[in-house]
Amino acid sequence: MTDLKALQTTLLFTEEDIKALRQSKAILADQTDAILDVWYGFVASTPELVHFFSDAKTGRPDGAYLEAVRKRFALWVLDTADANYDQKWLDWQYEIGLRHNRLKKNKTDRVPSVAQVNFRYIPALTIPVTTTLKPFLAKKDASAADVEKMHTAWVKAVLMQSILWSQPYIKDGEF
Ligand code: HEM
DSSP states (O other): OHHHHHHHHHTTOOHHHHHHHHHHHHHHGGGHHHHHHHHHHHHHTOHHHHGGGBBTTTOOBOHHHHHHHHHHHHHHHHHHHHOOOOHHHHHHHHHHHHHHSTTTTTTTTTOOBOSOOOTTHHHHTHHHHHHHHHHHHTSSSOOHHHHHHHHHHHHHHHHHHHHHTTGGGSOTTOO
């Protein structure tokens, strides 16, 4: 928990960001399906990314796998807006990291997909995820300044998580 605080300090992540994320929850709650359509549209149209949802043998995207993960991704949107950054939350971040890594990918859905999401794409996806979220933050009646604050908080929150998810990819003692 001490290390998490230090990471948040480094990301300039403050109480203001937590407030902005909370504000975003009410705005995003009834829009997760539309948001997922945009995110999945991006992944589906990017061969380098859809590869990680493909059957390892045939190379074809696994529709059932994509659909199962989509449901968990929708829950993650609201979890991120609502996070309280306690030990339980931190443990869950390690679990999500493992599920992208060869240690646990494919296990939840028992799918014969490729072994892992290559790490370099994980922090990179922070940009499309948060850039495409911004119009959804602006869809309700928040002021332009509040939309800006919520967007900034989302960039920090997603980057923070992608950093935490890197842990199983990094040699012992180097994280
Ligand atoms: C900011 C970056 C990313 C975010 C926020 C994110 C978010 C998530 C979430 C919330 C889950 C579901 C976790 C669970 O509840 O089981 C998940 C799983 C998954 N993500 Fe990501 N992800 C990111 C990067 C990527 C990238 C770059 C890929 C490559 C296409 C990817 C592919 C997958 C796959 C294949 C799964 C399923 C893993 C399994 O078999 O359990 N993710 N992701």
